Amino acid sequence: MKISFQNIRIFLVILSLAWFHVFSVARGNVIQNNLDPQLEVITPSLCSSMDGSIIITELDSNTAYEVQYHNGSLQTLTLTTNTNGTLTIDNLPSGDYQNLMLTNLVLGDQISFGTVEVPHVPLPAVISSVVNASECFANGNIKISGLEPFTDYVVTYIFGGLQDVTLTSDFSGLITLSGLAPGFYVNLTVEDINNGCHVEFDPIEIEGDLFDAGFSIIPPSGCDSQDAVMSFSVSDSNPAVYEITYSINNQSFSEVVSTSGLEAIVVNNLEPGYYYDIAITNIETGCFDDMGYYQIPSPILNLASYFAEPSGCLATNGVITITGLDLSPLTSFEIAYTHNGMPQNLIIESTDTGQLIMTGLGTGLYDNFSISEIGNDDCHGTIEPVELIAPEMETVLNINGTTACNTTDGALMFSELNSEMEYSLSYVNGNGETGEFIQMSNSQGQLEFTNLSSGLYASFTLVEVETSCFAQFEDVLISAPELEIELDVAPASRCGESDAALYLYGLLPNASYEVGYSHDGSPYALDLESNSNGILTIMGLDSGTYGSLEVLELSSGCSKTLGSFEIESQDLVLDFEPIIPSNCAATDGEIIINDLLPNEQYQIYFSGGIQDDGEYQVYSSDSDGTLTLLGLSAGIYDGLSLVEVSSGCVGVIETVRLGCLDGFGCYKLRSFFTPNQDGENDFWGPEAESQSCDYTLRIFNRFGKQLAVLSPRDYRWDGTYEGQQMPSDDYWFTVEYVDDQGNPGFYRSHFTLKR
Template sequence: MNKLFPAILFLVILSFQIANGQIKLTHNIGTNPIETGMPSCEDYENWARVFELSDFGITSGEQFLIKSIEVAISKSYNGANLQYGVYSVDSKFPESEPLLLGYGGYMLLPQIDTPQIIQFDLESPIVVPSGVKKILITIGKSPDSYNPNSAEVIIAGTENDTGESWYKGCRKYYSYTSTDDLEVPVPDANFYINATGETFSTANSGATTTLNPNVCDELINRVIYGCTYGGMGYSRDFILNDFGISENEEFIINSGQIGIGQVQGGVSIKFRIYEIDDNFPASFSDNNLIGASQEVTLAYYNSVTNAIPEIINVEFDNPVVVPKDVKRILVEVYQTKYYMFPAATEVDDGSVTWIRSYNGGCTPYGKFLDVRDTGWPKAKLYINVTGSVKHITNNFQMNISNICSEFLTEFSVENESNIASIKWDFGDPASGVDNTSTERSPFHDFSEDGIYTITANVTGRDGSIELLTETTDVKEPPQAYGINNIEACESSAGTGISNSFDTSNIETQVLGNQTDKIITYIDGSGNEYDALPNPFTNTVRDREVIKVRVARKDEPCCYDETTFDLIVNLLPDLSGIENIFLCSSDNNGFATFDLTQIQSDSSSNNINTEFFFQDGQQIPNSQLDKVVNKIKDRETITIRATNTDSNCYNETDFTIGTTAPPNAITLPDLTGCDDNNDGISEFFDTSEIMDQIPGSQENIRVSFFNSDGMEMNELPNPYTNLQKNEDYLTIRLTDETSGCYSENKILLKTSSKPGINQPSDLYACNEGNGYAFFNTEHVTENIIGGQNNLSITFYSMEGEQLNDFENGNFQNLQPYDQEIIAKVENISNKSCSAEVHFNLRTVAPPEILIKDTYQICYAGESLSLETSEMYSVSWFGPNGDILSNNSSISINEEGTYSLSILKEENGILCESYKEFDLVHSEAPTIDKISYRDFAENSTVEIFASGDGDFEYSLDGINFQDGNLFEDVEGGEYYITIRDKYGCGQAIQLINIINYERFFTPNNDGYHDSWIIKGISDQTTSFIQIYDRYGKLLVQLDPSGNGWDGNYNGMPMPSDDYWFQVNLNDGKVHSGHFSLIRS
């Protein structure tokens, strides 16, 4: 497929206009759609084309009314809707946001299998306002949510095309993207999208007259309120004579326009034409209605969201004829239900805008009100009507085509076929012989601005003569004269931007001698200026087109345009020049530099270079190969490169200087351990080298080389020497700025690994719980022998250093068996070391299983003892003499004996020693038992005789060492004395008579009855109980359960009571006790 030049398209369009009387916006060549390889998806999609209206002969002062839109589809599956949209775009598109002008369509696509053209015929045209330069026409696809069919739609194109196709959608492209720039480019997509319509000018031209109070089509939004429930009328009034319509002429209105900022869907409008007089609105009557358009329903529109106010164009089904003699009319746009916000222009002719409410809920109800009295002074509502003028009494009618942008005014007379001859007088005698004409449709170039009376003396073919007279307001159209391109030097090399464009002469050039004109400048980025800053900075790099618009002050929409270019003369590129540093071994700060390479790299046919010392002195080109710096160490050199064609030059500085090499740091020798005496060590520790170099020096690169001269990527740690016994490493320090370097060497020496012996384990007698003291005096000697230059350190297996191990008497830290590590190091190279392990083991002493004390009960008995240990045994008597060395012995003498057992194990002798006692004992005899009846704190004391160690008991079960028992209750006791060693016992029965001092008969199990203990064996004794008055309450049996506190079955009160007891031996004892009730 081929892209053709725009001129071809322009020729096609011109021929189409001539043939059809309408304008078709298209970039396609031909009308044969084909599939062009554009993919699709199931999601939302938009296809679009951009049209520059001037390319199609549409001037900036004309509206373009789009009446139909076409798109070609290659394939459809009947699962998606199609709609169209028209947008205004600027020169920044696609970066800028398109502004909506109108939309519609919403048709369900049928099943399509081969490319075919689909045409949208618009019920109401979409109005592209005058002043819009470029529009975007989009075709949008939306999936039909309730349709099971596929929503894929393949758009068609043509084989040849002159424009660019744009795409958005599929959840991938969220702004309009050229099909050339898609992930899979489709450079020849050539979307078949076009629009057909006609131009419309609100300026009067020929037989067409427009009553329009507004200046331009640049609409503003939200200038007057609306009513939620509708029923509003918005009006403009017109004096017909102001538009050249005399009282002898009818005005036949066939269309009307209104600007809309926002409208709810379903709103309907109609144009009403009323006759009014100078007393309006007081004299207004609905009976003066001349006629009205049909009612037109509007689609929802909101210019607040990415849109501009739209112009609604209503073509009347039945034209409204304003009769002759009508001087003034009111054009009202009546709005039905729902809300609508009309739009306005900033500037109009000063006529009044009126508002009237037909809805009781909104003001002003039932009457017309000047919007200036409502607090909305900007409501210069965009309302106009267009029609033709018909003279009632004349057979002929003059038409004047006075288009603001044209220098010549065209005149004509209707009913031309009946004209025999005509003579024109343009009322411009200053134009000389050109003031008159006999042509049927002459043009006239008026000599100056002003109001002219035009007459046409017409002779009809029937011989009749009519004199036609009209006036016209002539204003010379603005002219934008050519402007010379402006050149300026680039401000900063490589940017394409200059901040020094001289714009001081532009206004003079573009205006010439014109006055009362408005100039608008539009830069290449779309920014507008009332005056260009001077100096000016371009916004588009390298070359920028500036558009200049010259308009009338009183009619800003009438303008002419021209362009000029801002041309940036690029500066020579000096970005690649680098500083030059030379190494100075003698550190005097001076060197000889060669600058010829810089000169060669910076020069060309039209570039001349110059070099300067820091003091400004120029360096001759002949000496550039031997430049000696004039300032010690560092000097700044300036290079100037001049473009000899544009005289633009660029300067930059670079440094020449001398650099001393880095300070080479002297490092100590390294010693590595040679573990097999082959002269090679794999254990040279290099970890601290990088900590010492480069020291405080900055921008230093460190390199390492082995003794073979090979550079290493990094310094290994540990390092292995290449040369036996003695080797070296070279360390190079390089200044990364200057490249200067210095070197130093590190000497690598090998040392032998210590030779050590395996020591024997050490043994010591267990002194308790597995701990012992070990003789470590000779351990070091056993491990290293007589070797010198070695150090030895002892560690536990947990890594704890044992500092006192070599003191000769070391106690183990772990019981029974502890492993020790001995580490031997070469004093000159501690990394060269050897280790050996040995154990500290405790030896258990022989076990002695005899008691601490033995006894015999009768004199003349003997004790036999025996030990099972088969070692060296010694028995010692009370006087320390050895009694026996046998494993057994028999003894009978009372006293302290001892036993010693020796055991030898692992070369050490361990002893166990124990003392024990032999005592005599015999059975006890009870001599006396002392106790007292009826005592408050009764005690029992036992007196015994006999040779032994005795213990005492009241019940024969619980024994104690002492013979005194306290707080003994009354009752029967078997007094028992026994020998602790089992040599016999003595027993005697006693009865202790006693009673409780109180009782609490409340059945809680404690002290519920009162009784005398210790008399149960005295069967003839009896007990009597009295109250405090001496009354006998009860007599008790000594073997009974006691008194329960009742008398004759009734409980006695809490009180003190008395008793008397008569014992078997005739003794009588009395006392008292307490009865306590809670």
């Protein structure tokens, strides 16, 4: 056979590819043809079912693979991928499939997936009930339902160690774990013995007190007594024997006490001290209660005190007397205390009546008392703090205020002092600042402190340095003239707007002020700064009454009370345009109201023929802020008012006249007139359309009385009869006329007089 050069080239290419493949397999390459195998697991439908699957995709299509894994033993399968490169391992139960390996039987490539878990489907069991244990008995139980009937199950849990029990379900698939003591049952698992299917539950608590004993202490009756008592009470009313155990001073003690169940269980003749590991145990049942620790206190001396003040500022003849039934007579006691913060200690013997008398005491605060009987440290007591105060100095204080808000020429004058003695004056002013002056009184016993600013001074204390005598003054006010302030108010731009402003004039430029006022029952306090012209401005105010306006100048303490002021509410200003009806019988008149809020609702109240029943109608303005009342007949409309729903603002149009012209022949007549001498509609009469018409017009009131006769020569009526003004009412008229064609006619109608 003749081999061409072209055939040799093809053979070399195939040989090189085969060598590369062998080299790749030898290196354990798991990527073939640039594919990336993916794995998906299908869980079995039931715990005991074998319908789980492992699906592997992204393999070579239509290719045979050897599948190996361990599931209790080595399993080997030969499966072929479909046209999409998918391989499916079917009919698998739940479990771990270890060392899952695929081998391409064409190329020899291997792919390892390690261990693949087909998830476990838990048993469909539930905790149907938990019954708690009663006191001191392990009689609780847990019922588990939803299992297969008449089937053996292993139940395991942790309670004081790992526990397990085998139970058989009843005909309804129920098992009962009984004889349970109070506590938490952890890792509770139920497993079907036949197929290994199982379910695990969250920790379950069985409630029930092991023992519930009451505990109290009766302390010793006296300092040297050892008659303290521990007392226990139990809920069990049956006769029983109890063991009481406790420890004190690193020694343990035990007592056995019998009780009929009606009386308390007591341990007598105990001394004060720190008792621990206290417990009570029912010897028959073993039930116990741990009381922990308790300190039986030493007796506390029941003490009281009374005192006598020193006779003067420098005197040391104050006395504190301590009394009490527990104080032994003619016995030495140690008294520890502090005097003005300095620790002190005294050894005093009680009197034959059992009193402790502290003498030679000066002024000051005596506190932190501890009184102990020497030789008996367990017997001690205390008393409340005692403050010894010398009589106050008697002096007269005169106050001179400052001449202006920002001056420091105020003064305090003390008189009736000792002459030419040194005095200290300390204070706290209204800004919380402290100060102190030291000065000599003059030969008349007067002392003057000058150069003081205005304001409130608190805690004034005047002390005579040599004797420490003092006089105290709660509050001292150094007054100043009031601020000169002018008030101006700018109202809101429109009803309902919160843009009114308050202006305060005549203040210091660029100074800090506190402004307070009330509005609608609520107080307001503002910290503001005046501008360079000494003006304070408060913006964004609502209309209404403001009260208690007060201005405080922080730098000087000067103030001004301005009381109340009013910010008036502006009514709506209504711009309207009347559109008269096309004729007196028509109802196509309109009233157009402009300059309202766009797309706003308004309550509109009518009178004068539109609506007179006191109710209102709701209209809405359009996007231009225009509202139109339609379908109006001729007439005079009084008191038309609008209420803006969102703000409650009100606008009123006093009178709107919608006139009309009615006619006969070549004349026209208006339907109303208003003889109020305002230059508009003051007269009523025919308006000629032709000079050739003639008529005689008679006017009558509603009772048929003729009031006036009009003609082309006397064509106006002023609304009077014999010099008297006729009232607002409807009036009738008749007309006999000849029109411009010479045709006679007769016309009858009425009109309105409105004043």
